[in-house]
Amino acid sequence: MAGLALVASGCSGSESKPAAAASAKPAGCPQAWKAGWQRLANRIHSKVYCPTWMPSPIDAKIGGQWDNGVSVEKDKSYLVSFLWHEPPSQDVHVNFRGYPGRTKIPRCEDTEVVGGKARTTHMPCFSDPHGKRHLGPITATMYTVNRGVDQWHILYAWRDHGSLYAVSEHVIKPLTYAKVVSNLDRMVRGLVPVKPTK
Amino acid sequence: MKLTRKELLVGGAAGAALGAAGIYELVDKLADSSPSKAAAAHAPEQHLVDGLRVEKKEGVEVVVPLRHHEVVTAKVIAPKDQLRDARAALAAELKKLDTKYPATPDGLAFTVAWGLPYFQTYVPEAADLHLPFDRRAKKPALFDAVRFPSDPEETLLEDNDVAFLFRSDNEENIRAAATEIADRMKGVLAVTSIRKGFAGQMDGGKGLPKEMATAAGVPGADLIPDGSELFLGFTSTQRNALGPPKIVNFETLGLVDLGSRSYFHGGTHMHLSHIFEDLEAWYLNQDFRDRVNTTFRPHMPVRPGTQTVAQPPSRVASESEVRRDYDRYGVIGHSSSLQPASRLQQNIRGDDGTLYPKGTAIPQRADFNTLDNPFFWSADPKRDRMGEGPAAGLHFVVFNPTSDDFHRNRLAMDGHMPDGEKLEFVPRSAGQGFNSILKTTHRQNFLVPPRRHRAFPLAEL
Numbered sequence: 020m021a022g023l024a025l026v027a028s029g030c031s032g033s034e035s036k037p038a039a040a041a042s043a044k045p046a047g048c049p050q051a052w053k054a055g056w057q058r059l060a061n062r063i064h065s066k067v068y069c070p071t072w073m074p075s076p077i078d079a080k081i082g083g084q085w086d087n088g089v090s091v092e093k094d095k096s097y098l099v100s101f102l103w104h105e106p107p108s109q110d111v112h113v114n115f116r117g118y119p120g121r122t123k124i125p126r127c128e129d130t131e132v133v134g135g136k137a138r139t140t141h142m143p144c145f146s147d148p149h150g151k152r153h154l155g156p157i158t159a160t161m162y163t164v165n166r167g168v169d170q171w172h173i174l175y176a177w178r179d180h181g182s183l184y185a186v187s188e189h190v191i192k193p194l195t196y197a198k199v200v201s202n203l204d205r206m207v208r209g210l211v212p213v214k215p216t217k
Numbered sequence: 218m219k220l221t222r223k224e225l226l227v228g229g230a231a232g233a234a235l236g237a238a239g240i241y242e243l244v245d246k247l248a249d250s251s252p253s254k255a256a257a258a259h260a261p262e263q264h265l266v267d268g269l270r271v272e273k274k275e276g277v278e279v280v281v282p283l284r285h286h287e288v289v290t291a292k293v294i295a296p297k298d299q300l301r302d303a304r305a306a307l308a309a310e311l312k313k314l315d316t317k318y319p320a321t322p323d324g325l326a327f328t329v330a331w332g333l334p335y336f337q338t339y340v341p342e343a344a345d346l347h348l349p350f351d352r353r354a355k356k357p358a359l360f361d362a363v364r365f366p367s368d369p370e371e372t373l374l375e376d377n378d379v380a381f382l383f384r385s386d387n388e389e390n391i392r393a394a395a396t397e398i399a400d401r402m403k404g405v406l407a408v409t410s411i412r413k414g415f416a417g418q419m420d421g422g423k424g425l426p427k428e429m430a431t432a433a434g435v436p437g438a439d440l441i442p443d444g445s446e447l448f449l450g451f452t453s454t455q456r457n458a459l460g461p462p463k464i465v466n467f468e469t470l471g472l473v474d475l476g477s478r479s480y481f482h483g484g485t486h487m488h489l490s491h492i493f494e495d496l497e498a499w500y501l502n503q504d505f506r507d508r509v510n511t512t513f514r515p516h517m518p519v520r521p522g523t524q525t526v527a528q529p530p531s532r533v534a535s536e537s538e539v540r541r542d543y544d545r546y547g548v549i550g551h552s553s554s555l556q557p558a559s560r561l562q563q564n565i566r567g568d569d570g571t572l573y574p575k576g577t578a579i580p581q582r583a584d585f586n587t588l589d590n591p592f593f594w595s596a597d598p599k600r601d602r603m604g605e606g607p608a609a610g611l612h613f614v615v616f617n618p619t620s621d622d623f624h625r626n627r628l629a630m631d632g633h634m635p636d637g638e639k640l641e642f643v644p645r646s647a648g649q650g651f652n653s654i655l656k657t658t659h660r661q662n663f664l665v666p667p668r669r670h671r672a673f674p675l676a677e678l
Contacts, residue, residue, distance in 0.1 A: 133548075133646070134543070134642070135641065164507075170502060171501050190497065195436070196437070196439045196440065
């Protein structure tokens with residue numbers, strides 16, 4: 020029954036009750052989510068952005084029900100992913116990324132077998148910029164073609180004090196492109212910085 | 218503007234569907250300019266449209282496509298012994314329409330094309346004698362369509378007897394003519410499908426394809442570049458990419474033996490297919506550079522955001538260049554892979570004395586955007602796999618001198634070059650032009666008789 024309730028919630032396009040009020044100015048990282056984001060900031064010794072609103076039905080509790088994994092690379096860049104999946108092909112999938120100490124768009128690798136030979140190409144992980152979005156203190160560039168785990172996502176990226184940050188969401192049923200853009204606007208507008216405490 | 222489901226769907230009989238515009242009623246509401254005006258004329262060829270405008274877009278000469286298109290397919294149901302009467306009735310009706318409408322953008326260009334089942338079933342002896350023969354292919358100029366390597370297994374190879382292609386800037390002209398023909402041919406022809414669509418005339422604003430796709434709520438619609446002629450964001454009617462008027466006539470390039478009576482002199486061949494386009498995959502998985510690589514040619518220098526890319530004869534790709542692109546990048550461009558088959562490889566003096574220079578395009582495309590899924594109306598919805606709601610796609614209509622000539626072009630698009638070399642690809646892989654986002658649902662080849670024999674050809678013999 021819980022699954023059915025989630026499907027209904029997703030299809031209707033309604034939003035889960037935000038962990039923090041969706042009011043104009045976010046107060047801070049929601050209490051229930053803060054510990055995970057703080058641990059991440061401490062782990063990479065750099066600022067991370069914590070959301071205060073997430074599209075239904077997922078939340079942004081690292082280690083919670085919708086956690087789809089946290090990965091931190093040697094260069095301290097991170098990926099935090101949240102996913103709701105309803106077979107066969109409905110998702111709400113949001114990725115948060117940070118690249119501390121670098122602002123260049125990362126390169127992604129793609130391998131395809133053509134004529135029996137594996138061909139590897141390298142390309143920007145985020146491409147096809149579609150203008151700027153001014154969302155509270157953040158001015159993000161919207162990218163519509165993204166690679167790797169951000170493939171088929173719309174991605175907002177911005178630079179802050181020598182670091183690059185990004186949030187992306189998958190364009191897939193039950194969401195439309197317009198709904199994803201609206202979700203990203205709301206998510207990025209609500210982001211709050213979490214600084215390392217140790 | 219978002220349409221309700223009720224507004225998008227048209228049901229009922231063929232007659233009702235012929236008289237209905239459905240979602241396409243929006244075309245004239247969304248288009249900026251009124252239908253263009255041009256001089257009246259009727260050529261002996263059926264496939265030519267007079268008075269087409271040529272404009273410069275992004276510095277490239279572009280033939281302005283007609284705004285509204287419709288194809289009606291049918292099966293002959295009249296008994297064989299009534300074929301001569303049917304011929305007279307259809308000829309009279311078509312002549313009446315000729316009188317009423319000039320074959321111009323503001324009038325009505327219509328083409329009657331006949332499928333192999335008609336010739337084999339109704340006029341087999343005369344067809345044996347008079348159907349044109351392709352000397353190069355050593356095959357009849359008209360043969361059945363096939364599934365090409367990048368086609369899915371479910372592509373339906375159709376067996377219609379006849380197809381009527383209507384083109385006009387004025388939708389009402391198409392609706393009236395299609396309805397008149399259907400009414401007059403009751404008991405003679407049974408409509409099997411109705412296919413509708415439109416082309417963007419690049420007249421500013423968001424452009425018809427984007428506005429129509431957005432109104433229909435098609436996934437990926439928001440990502441179509443403003444002002445584009447087609448859903449895929451590039452112009453396809455560059456003057457240099459379309460064959461000059463009479464080049465596809467059976468007799469022009471000397472490919473075809475017309476037989477002793479030259480019954481089909483002035484005729485041509487038409488291929489008709491329907492293709493779904495996955496706009497979301499196109500715009501979310503392939504960036505502008507990828508889209509240029511796969512639409513035109515890998516690493517072709519094109520300024521970001523360009524929609525109209527020049528395709529002059531002097532820059533036509535050779536087979537060795539396509540092979541080099543494949544070896545180097547693992548990718549073939551749609552246009553470049555086609556060009557060794559679709560462009561003249563040498564200067565040719567046509568049957569009418571016209572000199573067609575090396576690099577000239579042969580096919581005359583008349584393809585158009587559609588939101589049909591896959592058709593506007595079908596007599597057999599199960600067979601045609603009629604889906605619910607609108608879907609982005611293309612009704613691909615192209616005139617070539619023969620079935621084999623079209624097949625050579627289409628095979629080249631899959632990496633099967635005219636010299637027989639096969640560039641290996643997994644079907645619909647990213648390297649294989651833009652086949653990766655296309656899905657062909659239906660195909661059929663037709664013969665287009667000259668105007669004088671367009672009604673039940675050979676039935677009078």
